[in-house]
Amino acid sequence: MNKAPRLLLIALLIALITAYFAFGLGRFLSLDYFKSQQAAIETWRAAQPMTAALIFFVAYVAVTGLSLPGAAVMTLVGGAVFGLLWGLLLVSFASSVGATLAFLASRFLLRDWVQQHFGERLRAINSGVDREGGFYLFTLRLVPVFPFFVINLLMGLTPLKTRTFYWVSQLGMLAGTLVYVNAGTQLAKIQSLSGILSPGLLGSFVLLGIFPLIAKKTVEALAAKKVYAAWQKPAHFQRNLIVIGGGSAGLVTAYIAAAVKAKVTLIEKHKLGGDCLNTGCVPSKALIRSARLLSHMQRSPEFGIREATASFDFAEVMERVQRVIKRVEPHDSIERYTSLGVEVIEGSARLVSPWEVDVVRHSGENERLTARSIVIATGARPFVPPIPGIDDVGYLTSDNVWELRELPKRLVVLGGGPIGSELTQAFARFGARVTQVEMLPRLLMREDPEVSGCVMQRFRAEGIDVRVEHTAKKFLVEKGEKILIAEHQGREVRIPFDAVLVAVGRAANLKGYGLEELGISANRTIETNEFLQTKYPNIYAAGDVAGPFQFTHTAAHQAWYAAVNGLFDPFKKFRVDYSVIPWATFIEPEVARVGLNELEANERKIAFEVTRYDIDDLDRAIADSEAHGFVKVLTVPGKDKILGVTIVGEHAGDLIAEYVLAMRHGIGLNRILGTIHIYPTMAEANKYVAGNWKKAHAPQKLLAWVSRFHRWRL
Numbered sequence: 001m002n003k004a005p006r007l008l009l010i011a012l013l014i015a016l017i018t019a020y021f022a023f024g025l026g027r028f029l030s031l032d033y034f035k036s037q038q039a040a041i042e043t044w045r046a047a048q049p050m051t052a053a054l055i056f057f058v059a060y061v062a063v064t065g066l067s068l069p070g071a072a073v074m075t076l077v078g079g080a081v082f083g084l085l086w087g088l089l090l091v092s093f094a095s096s097v098g099a100t101l102a103f104l105a106s107r108f109l110l111r112d113w114v115q116q117h118f119g120e121r122l123r124a125i126n127s128g129v130d131r132e133g134g135f136y137l138f139t140l141r142l143v144p145v146f147p148f149f150v151i152n153l154l155m156g157l158t159p160l161k162t163r164t165f166y167w168v169s170q171l172g173m174l175a176g177t178l179v180y181v182n183a184g185t186q187l188a189k190i191q192s193l194s195g196i197l198s199p200g201l202l203g204s205f206v207l208l209g210i211f212p213l214i215a216k217k218t219v220e221a222l223a224a225k226k227v228y229a230a231w232q233k234p235a236h237f238q239r240n241l242i243v244i245g246g247g248s249a250g251l252v253t254a255y256i257a258a259a260v261k262a263k264v265t266l267i268e269k270h271k272l273g274g275d276c277l278n279t280g281c282v283p284s285k286a287l288i289r290s291a292r293l294l295s296h297m298q299r300s301p302e303f304g305i306r307e308a309t310a311s312f313d314f315a316e317v318m319e320r321v322q323r324v325i326k327r328v329e330p331h332d333s334i335e336r337y338t339s340l341g342v343e344v345i346e347g348s349a350r351l352v353s354p355w356e357v358d359v360v361r362h363s364g365e366n367e368r369l370t371a372r373s374i375v376i377a378t379g380a381r382p383f384v385p386p387i388p389g390i391d392d393v394g395y396l397t398s399d400n401v402w403e404l405r406e407l408p409k410r411l412v413v414l415g416g417g418p419i420g421s422e423l424t425q426a427f428a429r430f431g432a433r434v435t436q437v438e439m440l441p442r443l444l445m446r447e448d449p450e451v452s453g454c455v456m457q458r459f460r461a462e463g464i465d466v467r468v469e470h471t472a473k474k475f476l477v478e479k480g481e482k483i484l485i486a487e488h489q490g491r492e493v494r495i496p497f498d499a500v501l502v503a504v505g506r507a508a509n510l511k512g513y514g515l516e517e518l519g520i521s522a523n524r525t526i527e528t529n530e531f532l533q534t535k536y537p538n539i540y541a542a543g544d545v546a547g548p549f550q551f552t553h554t555a556a557h558q559a560w561y562a563a564v565n566g567l568f569d570p571f572k573k574f575r576v577d578y579s580v581i582p583w584a585t586f587i588e589p590e591v592a593r594v595g596l597n598e599l600e601a602n603e604r605k606i607a608f609e610v611t612r613y614d615i616d617d618l619d620r621a622i623a624d625s626e627a628h629g630f631v632k633v634l635t636v637p638g639k640d641k642i643l644g645v646t647i648v649g650e651h652a653g654d655l656i657a658e659y660v661l662a663m664r665h666g667i668g669l670n671r672i673l674g675t676i677h678i679y680p681t682m683a684e685a686n687k688y689v690a691g692n693w694k695k696a697h698a699p700q701k702l703l704a705w706v707s708r709f710h711r712w713r714l
């Protein structure tokens with residue numbers, strides 16, 4: 001950004017403020033000086049009322065705009081010279097204009113810098129100001145114990161809109177201005193500024209100041225009452241909590257409720273364990289494991305083994321996937337949850353009122369259940385875009401791909417996100433000719449470009465046909481052959497295939513179980529507040545259906561809040577903490593991240609330093625013939641505070657855990673460096689990156705002295 005206007009403004013402000021003090025202009029803004037000149041000033045005002053008003057207005061704006069002392073005296077003078085009505089009008093507008101100028105100057109000169117350096121820490125304040133900045137400002141303005149100029153300057157650093165600042169300031173200061181202007185009309189009796197506000201008057205202002213917040217809370221309580229107005233609340237509740245959906249979010253919610261001895265019912269219409277166990281994390285990781293073994297065998301010469309061959313039947317691989325699911329299943333079984341104290345119902349649930357759920361059991365019985373709180377944890381399903389011809393060619397998704405027993409010869413995978421990439425690499429390693437089609441310019445678009453670069457390079461080296469910037473336009477069947485027509489840089493590209501797997505994202509399950517009838521707002525996911533409450537404060541949502549993340553561990557994280565808030569509100573409730581969210585994509589090279597990457601830090605204008613360690617130099621990685629990838633840590637410039645970490649390489653998903661812990665508990669790289677890491681492990685990469693950071697921040701001046709000290713001791 002061009003710095004010249006800023007420097008100019010700084011120079012101007014310094015010049016004006018210096019002039020004020022150098023010429024002792026402050027003496028004109030004292031009560032004694034005014035009293036000595038009062039008669040002359042009033043005569044002049046009577047002769048030239050407009051000029052006097054204009055000069056007073058401009059002087060007032062200048063004093064407040066430059067944040068100079070004297071505004072209180074000028075307000076009294078306004079009352080003394082112009083009377084109550086005109087004094088009030090002049091001061092009210094001049095003080096609001098002056099305050100807004102100071103607010104704008106602070107914003108122009110300092111806001112970017114402050115937000116860049118402290119943006120992360122100010123996030124909560126920023127979002128608070130975004131939501132209810134007007135209320136905060138009104139309170140601060142009404143209670144005249146908060147210095148006028150401090151409020152102007154501080155508010156300039158926040159995202160508060162200028163318009164809001166102006167009118168809230170004018171309104172909020174009106175009462176205080178009136179008191180001072182009125183006092184000014186009695187100026188002869190006033191000896192000092194301190195007597196104007198009696199403790200009683202101050203107390204009234206404090207009450208007035210907190211009134212808007214009390215009013216807001218009351219309005220919220222009334223609004224909450226209003227949403228229930230159309231419903232008949234049951235006289236008694238059979239349960240404390242009903243949980244709809246037995247996936248990761250629902251299971252953990254029910255578990256926590258049972259652990260704190262609540263009466264909880266969990267309803268699942270399909271299979272307990274939901275997406276993660278049955279069609280998501282578990283089968284995909286089982287499939288990836290078999291594919292990885294094959295890939296290692298193909299790389300046998302790298303390990304000194306001349307030849308290693310594998311003969312396999314894809315159907316047996318897929319049977320193993322099912323065996324893995326069966327092996328994990330008991331963790332999420334009805335028996336286990338029943339023994340933990342959860343009532344589990346196999347059936348389909350439907351919300352019929354804010355406290356009632358109708359269940360159609362698999363056995364065919366119908367029943368109506370009541371609970372004080374309800375948690376919706378109905379998950380998401382693969383999103384299938386309406387591409388012409390897609391139904392005619394038939395398609396696979398992460399829901400049904402597990403039923404395959406024959407490996408498709410030519411597979412098109414639509415989607416370059418984590419799920420598409422994991423399945424692309426796995427299928428390619430079994431020998432399918434995979435074309436991965438992504439309309440954006442790279443795979444894993446949420447990650448930094450260099451991460452996508454590593455992944456795309458590896459995929460291509462493994463024989464995968466990666467087509468980025470290809471938009472699927474339609475599907476055809478020509479002479480019995482299935483063809484995808486995609487658009488690439490304005491050209492039509494034809495990709496023949498035997499099977500297509502659609503992995504372009506997941507859509508929250510929002511229909512068919514009463515959300516519409518209850519008017520629960522949903523856009524792409526159910527709308528919730530920071531406590532996970534829907535429009536009905538006793539109905540919560542968690543997991544994929546609530547977003548914004550779609551991971552098993554975030555579903556479980558939200559589940560804790562949904563359960564605890566659902567059971568203990570209104571006595572106590574907690575805001576969901578999304579400050580440290582990690583995730584991994586289980587491809588080779590594995591990609592893991594926590595916190596910010598460079599892309600996001602730049603987008604959010606957060607200043608950062610990057611420290612890297614390239615894993616190609618790590619002893620264990622070399623011994624394992626996996627010497628590739630990197631650890632990249634973003635820190636606050638000049639400070640040992642981690643903003644985010646990206647790891648690419650073997651076991652990245654495990655290695656990131658150290659940083660998740662560090663970030664969660666405010667531990668910096670110095671402490672990681674001071675921690676013993678077992679030799680030789682991949683985890684040493686974490687220590688080495690911390691070492692690189694330390695080297696870059698070594699105190700050079702001190703080291704020069706230490707060097708002198710050593711020379712002296714020779």
Ligand SMILES: Cc1cc2nc3c(=O)[nH]c(=O)nc-3n(C[C@H](O)[C@H](O)[C@H](O)COP(=O)(O)OP(=O)(O)OC[C@H]3O[C@@H](n4cnc5c(N)ncnc54)[C@H](O)[C@@H]3O)c2cc1C
Nearest residue numbers: 245247248249269274275276280349379543544550551552
């Ligand atoms: C291929 C794939 C791989 C994945 N890999 C990972 C990974 O490695 N790591 C990771 O963290 N995440 C991964 N995920 C994402 C993860 O599976 C989901 O984020 C997680 O399962 C979400 O849990 P949930 O409880 O919100 O929803 P779900 O698990 O979908 O559970 C919702 C449940 O609600 C039930 N339900 C819906 N409506 C009703 C109703 N009306 N009545 C009763 N029951 C109802 C459904 O039957 C379902 O069982 C993967 C997903 C896929 C598809």
